[in-house]
Amino acid sequence: MAGERAASATLSAASAGKAPRTDRGRRTLRAILDAAAIEFGERGFHDTSISGITRRAGVALGSFYTYFDSKDAVFRALVRDMSDQVRDYVTPHIRAAPNQIAAERAGLLSFIDFVRGHKEIYRIIDEAEFVDPASFRDHYQITADRISQRLEAAAARGEVRGDAPEVLAWAIMGMNVFLGLRFGVWGNERSAESVADVIAGLLAHGIALR
Structure with missing residues (x-):
């Protein structure tokens, strides 16, 4: 299922009318997106060039325009792609958890783990606020909606409070x-497990003395 979602996300990343039709085309598109993530992460949007992306991807310059109309287009696609990668990485861990507090712990733990291997995500998402504000907003809105939906489901099961799920989702x-x-980008001197444990305790009990 995750593989199917990843393939679908790769197909939808291309500019309108330019989705790859073959496995080779999907691999080329994937290589361009992965190279773009490194280039944008290291250089930022304005200093990244299409030729730099294609060199890093090991593809011809013309291959870029087979799938994308412009640098702006690949950047927008990359924001969506990274959002999808985070979702696909953390979702199995969340679904395997026995209850909602454990699910939120698992979500944070797996997110920190993902970030440690993809630190460029922060620079890319932050730049999206100025390069493509709609993509920036969608990234956070869609993520918050997913959290809100699982909180509502957990409230229906009697596991968490049921008021203001949207507020709680944005807080989480x-x-x-x-x-x-x-703890993922600036340093990893503290284990992701210990960070997730602290937050699980916070979600379960708050911060007031008992």
Whole structure:
């Protein structure tokens, strides 16, 4: 199932009317997206060039235009692609958890693990606010919606409080984003497991003394 989602995401990444029709084309598109992630992550949007992306991907310059109309187009596609990669990485861990607190712990733990291997995601998403504000907003809105939906489902099961799921979803997402930045990008001196344990305790019991 995850493989099917990944393939679908790769197909939808191309500019309108330019989706690859063969396995070779899908591999080329994947190589371009992966190279673009490194180039944008290292150089930023303005200093990244299409030729730099294709050199890193090991494909001809013309191959880029087979799938993308412009640098802006591949950047927008990359924001969506990285969002999908995070979703596909963390979702199996969340679904395997026995209850919602454990699910949120698993989500944070797997997110930090993902970030440690894909630190460029922070620079790319941050730049999206200025390069393509719609993609920036969609990235966070879609993520928050997923969290809100699982909180609503957990509330229906009697596992968590049922009021204000949208507010709680944005709060959880905000924690995860900055914890990923601090313990995934800026340093890894503290284990992801210990960070996730602290937040699981916070979600279960709050911060007030008992």
